[in-house]
Amino acid sequence: MIPLLCALVHVAIAAPIAFVGATLHPVSGPRIDDGVLLVEDGQILNIGARGGLAIPDNAVQLDSSGKHIIPGLVDSHSHIGGSRLNEALGPVQPGLSAVDAFDPTHTSVDRARAGGITTVHVMPGSGKLIGGQTAYLKLRRSSVVDDMMLCVDPPDGAALPARRGRCGGMKMANGTNPQGDGGDPKSRMGAAFLQRQALARGQQRLKALDNGPPAPHDPTDLDGDVLAEVVSGQRTVHFHTHRADDIATILALRREFGIDVVLHHVSEGWKVADAIAAAGLPCSLIVIDAPGGKPEAMQLSLQTGAILEQKGVPVAFHTDDPITDSRLFLRSAGLAVRGGMSPDGALRALTLTPAEMMHLDDTIGSLQPGKAADLVVLSGPPLSTWTRVEQTWVEGHKVFDRATPEGAALAAGGGADLALPEEPR
Amino acid sequence: MNALLTCWLGTALATPLYLRADVVHTVSGDPIDNGAVIVDDGKILAVGPAASLAIPEDAWVLSGAVLTPGLIDGWTTAGLTGPLNSSGDQDHAESDHAVDPALRALDGYHPRDPLLGWLRGLGVTTLHAGPSPGQPVSGRTFIAENRVASVDEIALKDDAFVVFSLGEQPKNRFGSQGSASRMGNAATIRQALEDARDYATRRALPPADRASRDLGQDALVELLAGKRRALFHAHRADDIQTALRIAEEYGLDLVLAGAAEGWMVAEDVAAAGVPVLIGPVMARSWRDGEQRNSSFEAAAVLADAGVTVGFMSGYEGYVPKVRVVLFEAAIAAANGLGFSRTLRSLTLDAAGILGIADQAGSIDVGKRADLVLFDGDPFEYASHACVVVVGGAVVSETCH
Numbered sequence: 084m085i086p087l088l089c090a091l092v093h094v095a096i097a098a099p100i101a102f103v104g105a106t107l108h109p110v111s112g113p114r115i116d117d118g119v120l121l122v123e124d125g126q127i128l129n130i131g132a133r134g135g136l137a138i139p140d141n142a143v144q145l146d147s148s149g150k151h152i153i154p155g156l157v158d159s160h161s162h163i164g165g166s167r168l169n170e171a172l173g174p175v176q177p178g179l180s181a182v183d184a185f186d187p188t189h190t191s192v193d194r195a196r197a198g199g200i201t202t203v204h205v206m207p208g209s210g211k212l213i214g215g216q217t218a219y220l221k222l223r224r225s226s227v228v229d230d231m232m233l234c235v236d237p238p239d240g241a242a243l244p245a246r247r248g249r250c251g252g253m254k255m256a257n258g259t260n261p262q263g264d265g266g267d268p269k270s271r272m273g274a275a276f277l278q279r280q281a282l283a284r285g286q287q288r289l290k291a292l293d294n295g296p297p298a299p300h301d302p303t304d305l306d307g308d309v310l311a312e313v314v315s316g317q318r319t320v321h322f323h324t325h326r327a328d329d330i331a332t333i334l335a336l337r338r339e340f341g342i343d344v345v346l347h348h349v350s351e352g353w354k355v356a357d358a359i360a361a362a363g364l365p366c367s368l369i370v371i372d373a374p375g376g377k378p379e380a381m382q383l384s385l386q387t388g389a390i391l392e393q394k395g396v397p398v399a400f401h402t403d404d405p406i407t408d409s410r411l412f413l414r415s416a417g418l419a420v421r422g423g424m425s426p427d428g429a430l431r432a433l434t435l436t437p438a439e440m441m442h443l444d445d446t447i448g449s450l451q452p453g454k455a456a457d458l459v460v461l462s463g464p465p466l467s468t469w470t471r472v473e474q475t476w477v478e479g480h481k482v483f484d485r486a487t488p489e490g491a492a493l494a495a496g497g498g499a500d501l502a503l504p505e506e507p508r
Numbered sequence: 509m510n511a512l513l514t515c516w517l518g519t520a521l522a523t524p525l526y527l528r529a530d531v532v533h534t535v536s537g538d539p540i541d542n543g544a545v546i547v548d549d550g551k552i553l554a555v556g557p558a559a560s561l562a563i564p565e566d567a568w569v570l571s572g573a574v575l576t577p578g579l580i581d582g583w584t585t586a587g588l589t590g591p592l593n594s595s596g597d598q599d600h601a602e603s604d605h606a607v608d609p610a611l612r613a614l615d616g617y618h619p620r621d622p623l624l625g626w627l628r629g630l631g632v633t634t635l636h637a638g639p640s641p642g643q644p645v646s647g648r649t650f651i652a653e654n655r656v657a658s659v660d661e662i663a664l665k666d667d668a669f670v671v672f673s674l675g676e677q678p679k680n681r682f683g684s685q686g687s688a689s690r691m692g693n694a695a696t697i698r699q700a701l702e703d704a705r706d707y708a709t710r711r712a713l714p715p716a717d718r719a720s721r722d723l724g725q726d727a728l729v730e731l732l733a734g735k736r737r738a739l740f741h742a743h744r745a746d747d748i749q750t751a752l753r754i755a756e757e758y759g760l761d762l763v764l765a766g767a768a769e770g771w772m773v774a775e776d777v778a779a780a781g782v783p784v785l786i787g788p789v790m791a792r793s794w795r796d797g798e799q800r801n802s803s804f805e806a807a808a809v810l811a812d813a814g815v816t817v818g819f820m821s822g823y824e825g826y827v828p829k830v831r832v833v834l835f836e837a838a839i840a841a842a843n844g845l846g847f848s849r850t851l852r853s854l855t856l857d858a859a860g861i862l863g864i865a866d867q868a869g870s871i872d873v874g875k876r877a878d879l880v881l882f883d884g885d886p887f888e889y890a891s892h893a894c895v896v897v898v899g900g901a902v903v904s905e906t907c908h
Contacts, residue, residue, distance in 0.1 A: 372835050373626050375591025376827030405792050406827060411839070417889025426890075468838050468887050495843055497768070497793035497801040 099123040100479065101138045102458075104148030108465060110435045111449035120152060122456040125478035130450050153430065153465050154449050155201025155457030155477065156412055159367040159437035160321065160347050160401030163191035163203060163409060164228075169210030174267045174274075175281045177253060177313070178305040179215030181205045185228045191404060196222050196483040197493045198410035199459035199472045202233075202438070202447055204401075209256035209323035212268065212277050216309060217321055218251040219441055221457075222475075224482050233443065252345075252441070253313050256323035257332060258379050275332050282340045285310025319343045319441065321367070325379040327354040334362050345440045347401070350383035353390040365397035365440045368432075369406065370415040388432065389423030398428065399437035410472070410494060417466040430465055522900060524548040526567040527881060528558050529575035535856045536870035545575060547877040550900030555871050568902070570895050574886055576851060577870050578633025578878030578898065580858035581833045582785035582818035583739065583765050587617040587624055587637045587652070591829050597621070600640040600823060602647075606678070606685040607700045609670050610724035611647025613638045614659045619652075623830045628654045629908035630832050631880035631893040634664065636862050638671050640823035641741035641766065644678045644687050644696040646671040648727055649739065651862055653878075655898045664864055669739040669763065670731050672697060674747040676798045694750055701758050704728030737761040737863075739785075743768040743798040752780050763861055765820060767810075768793070768802035774813035783861045784810055787820035789836040807837075807853065808844030817845075818858035838887035850887065876900075883907060 100122040107118035109130060119136055121128040129136050138144065164185040170176055185205055186192075195203055206217035220231040234250040257274050261267060268274040288307035291297075312318035320342050322333050330346060337344050346352065349366045352359060359366065368391075374383045384390075391398050400415040402408070407415065416429035424432075438448025446455050456479040463470035472494065475483035484490045525547035532543030534555060544558040546567070554561055563569060590597025599616035602608050617637055618624075627635070638649030651665040660666070674694070678687045687693040708729045710719035730736040738760040740751035748770055755762035764770065765785045770777055777784060791802040803809070807817050819840070821831035833854060841850035859869025867876050877900040884891035892907035 371828045372832050373591075373623060373828040373830045375623060375829035376593050376824070378592050378594070380827055381591050405794070408790060408792070411790065414889055420890040421892060466889060468885075468889050469842050471842070495804045497791075497799065497803060 097124070099128060099139050099142040100456075101142040101144045102147045102152055102460070103133065103138070103144050104146060105150040105152045105460070107450060108151060108153045108430060109450040110154055110431050111451050117148075118152075120450060120458070122476075122479050125456055125480075127450060127452050127454050127456050129452055147460065150473065151461040151463060151465055151470070152450070153199070153459050153461065154434040155447065155455075155459055155475065156199045156433045157202045157204075157399075157437040157441075157443075157448060158195065158200045158402050158404070158409065158412060159204050159345070159399045159440060160369070161195070161200075161203050161205050161404045161409065162208070163195050163404050164189045164205055165191075169208040169214065174211055174261065174277055175213045176211055176215055176306070177213050177281065177309045179207060181207055181216060181218045181251065181254075182228055182232070185218065185220070187228050187231060188226050191409065192222065193483075193493050195404070195409040196475050196477075197472060197485070197490065198402075198408070198412045199461075199475050200402075200409055200412060201457035201459075201475060201477045201482075202443065204251070204321070204437075204441060206252075206254045206321060209254070209260040210263070212256060212261045212274055213281055214254035214256060216251050216318075217254050219443060221455075221477060222482060223477050224480065252319035252321045253309070254323070255320050257329045258323070258325050259377060260323065271329065271332070275336070278336060279339070281310060282314055282336065282342070285312075285314040286340070289315055313342055314340050316341060316343045319345060321345050321347055323347050325350040325383075327351040329379075330355050331358065334358060334364070337362065337364070348403075349387065349391075350380050353384055353387045354382070356390050356394045356396065359391065360394040360396050365399065365436070366391055367399045367401050367437065367440060368419075369401055369403050370418045371407070372418075385418055385422030387422070388419035388429065392424050392428050397436050397439065398424075399432045399440055400429075401437075413465060413470070413472070414468075417468065420466055426466060522549060524553075524564045524567040525877070525897065525900070525902070526561075526563045526569045527575055527879060527895070527897070528569070528571045529881060530573045532575045532871065533577075533851055534871040535577055535852055536872050543575065545871055545877075545879065547879070547897065547900050550877055552871060552873055552875050552877050554873060570881060570902070570905075572881035572894055573884050574882040575871070576631075576880050576882065576886060577855040578868065578880055578896070579631045579834055579854050580634040580818070580862070580869065581627070581632050581636060582787070582820035582858045582861060583636050583638060583649070584821040584830070585637065585640045585823040586627060586635060586821065586830045587619065587621055588613060588639070589623075589823065589829065590618065590621050591623050593826070593829055601642055603681075606643060606682040606687055606696055607645040608643055608647055608724065609645055609700075609727040610722075611639055612650070612667060613648060614650045614663065614666055617650065617652065617659050619656050619659060619662060624654055627830065627832060628896055628898070629893065629904045629906075630834050631882075631886070631896055632833060633878040633880070633896065633898045634859075634864070634868055636668070636820075638669065638739070641671070641673040642677040642681045643671075644673060644682060644693050645700045645728075646673065648736075651864060653876075653898050655901065655903055664867060665862075667736075668862070669737045670727055672738060672740045672751070674740065674742040674750055675744055677741075690747070690750070694754065697754060698757075701728060701732065701754075704732060708732070731760060732758060734759065734761060737763060739763050739765050741765045743802075745769040745773045747798075748773055749776060752776065752782065755782070756780075766822065767806070768799040770815075771803055771806040771809035772801065774810050774815060777810065778813040778815045783816040783818065783857075785818045785820040785858075785861065786810070786840070787822045787833075787836060788831045789819070789839045790831070804839050804843035807840040807850075808846075811845060811849055811853075816857050816861060817853045818861045819854055834886065834893070838889075841887045847885075847887065
């Protein structure tokens with residue numbers, strides 16, 4: 084019975100799927116009304132206006148008239164799957180990895196799918212200066228995190244695999260969150276010093292590795308290896324920051340060490356927009372309903388996205404789930420439009436721009452032939468309050484469907500009950 | 509200088525206002541296409557089709573897409589919980605008394621708090637402010653206009669509900685005082701009410717035997733006498749039923765607040781005739797917390813069952829430091845409650861729940877002029893509240 088079922092599923096996947104009649108938002112190009120989106124083998128085969136492209140005879144046609152289809156959402160900063168914890172090994176802990184704390188069966192992961200999120204960047208919290216390695220995960224249906232990773236890590240046993248950056252980045256933080264007792268810094272001076280010291284250590288390690296692979300008797304240095312990836316630019320630094328002077332500190336660290344950096348949260352980014360633009364740094368913003376909660380979030384503004392957009396800064400949004408709910412990720416872009424951002428820029432900030440920040444835009448972020456068939460079927464225009472996420476597809480597989488009872492419960496309901504498991508099947 | 513002048517013109521002169529909108533939602537009646545409202549002396553003087561209302565001489569004319577009554581936050585700690593979130597600007601709770609009905613929100617309310625300004629810009633014209641959930645028997649709330657003046661000037665009701673809390677928060681905070689369990693918490697509340705009865709008896713004795721005055725007991729005696737109302741914060745279904753049970757035992761005039769699982773016992777709540785202040789709609793529904801079963805559809809389920817629903821922002825310990833009922837309600841609107849019922853919940857129904865419907869909650873002649881002019885559908889993410897009027901004064905005239 085089971086082999087037969089697998090075979091059926093396999094056949095169903097093998098046939099091309101045609102979404103017919105929807106308003107398509109490719110993001111990489113202009114909107115297509117009454118369009119056709121062709122999907123095959125988990126990839127986008129073709130996209131265009133109805134009548135403008137041939138639908139294969141064997142394609143499964145899905146009537147999508149009245150719907151809007153957008154690329155799968157890319158959440159550039161999230162703590163779903165239980166990855167939020169701050170470890171307390173010390174202020175600098177680059178050897179940790181969010182992959183080791185990610186539970187794919189956690190309700191928050193299902194809720195992300197219900198919000199249209201297909202790729203998620205999960206990471207440790209901001210309580211440490213260097214919090215650990217982050218993970219870029221594709222929200223395929225699986226109970227094992229390895230199946231969700233966007234890379235094989237390490238792919239070929241090389242000391243510094245060239246594509247290792249696809250696995251994830253490095254979480255760093257400044258401002259008040261990483262301040263604390265014990266070994267944590269008490270001031271911004273101490274924070275910048277410890278971060279410089281760690282990056283300098285990475286430079287040393289990189290220099291040592293450049294002289295050849297470590298000999299068997301050389302001491303293992305897991306922290307140093309990953310710091311070497313950071314200073315070599317292969318591992319992107321995702322830097323939690325709020326205040327304008329903290330942002331300026333990151334610009335200085337980047338000048339000194341040549342690291343690849345994305346600024347995260349960036350509450351006071353509007354104050355130093357010109358400096359951010361001049362440095363060419365991308366920003367991943369959180370959109371919060373009101374300022375405050377801590378002094379460094381006092382000056383956050385709904386207009387930050389608009390101001391940075393006008394300066395030419397690449398802007399993405401993130402949920403920071405559980406700070407905002409993954410199911411309401413589209414809302415972040417809607418509120419940014421309220422703050423003056425262009426609707427096209429706001430939709431791009433949920434899809435292609437974050438994909439670019441994570442260097443994943445060759446496979447995700449837009450509806451283009453050859454890219455992964457990650458897409459969201461919406462009941463209406465993408466940034467309207469009244470629009471619902473109806474379906475989420477990852478690589479040609481439907482991973483969320485609001486029309487099912489489970490999907491409806493997930494979309495509107497809470498974080499699941501404490502029910503004991505039904506008889507495992 | 510400019511700001512000063514505007515301020516002076518806006519309040520002291522009390523210029524009559526003429527607000528015109530493509531749609532005027534009076535809430536008490538049908539929407540009026542191309543409608544207008546005339547405001548004078550802080551009150552609504554006239555409302556109707558713009559064609560039938562002449563613009564008064566010297567009136568300040570303001571125009572937009574949609575005009576609604578001012579929005580009402582059904583229960584909030586805004587005004588008591590500033591944005592810094594440090595001890596200097598947090599005045600929402602006493603930490604060491606499980607029973608504290610002597611507290612009055614009015615004494616801790618800071619009308620100049622910047623978060624009140626944030627809410628004002630987004631159309632929240634009336635707030636029901638009180639201590640945060642946590643103490644089994646907490647202090648008293650007050651209902652305020654959202655404008656910058658002394659608390660005496662802005663009070664619509666200077667001393668309103670007594671706040672009670674059930675569930676996790678009192679367990680976490682007052683375990684050492686006999687509230688480590690739901691049993692202990694209910695016992696603490698009942699004992700406080702029994703003590704108040706006893707106190708009332710002893711206060712009626714001849715002077716030699718009379719109990720000395722206790723400000724907290726006075727409030728509970730008024731509550732037991734029906735002169736004051738009870739606001740019970742409860743999330744879990746069984747906590748909601750405990751609130752209904754205690755209210756029935758002691759004849760309390762009850763309003764439920766929070767109510768994450770209220771939708772699961774909607775029929776019971778409806779049968780008890782108890783209104784619900786829902787919030788927050790966008791609650792963080794942790795898998796193991798008491799809000800784990802909160803639902804975006806909760807307001808719709810309760811309303812369908814016949815429960816009167818309002819929205820509340822409640823208390824927030826981190827970011828966002830305050831929630832905006834306009835934003836919270838929009839999510840309920842898109843999840844079954846719909847436009848009309850949501851707007852009514854935010855205005856007239858909330859006013860009814862708070863006992864101020866004679867003054868606020870709808871655009872009717874003679875009511876206070878609390879109004880919001882939007883540039884589109886108020887619940888759309890990308891719309892703006894462009895003009896906000898509180899008590900006849902324009903308190904915001906830039907789009908938020």
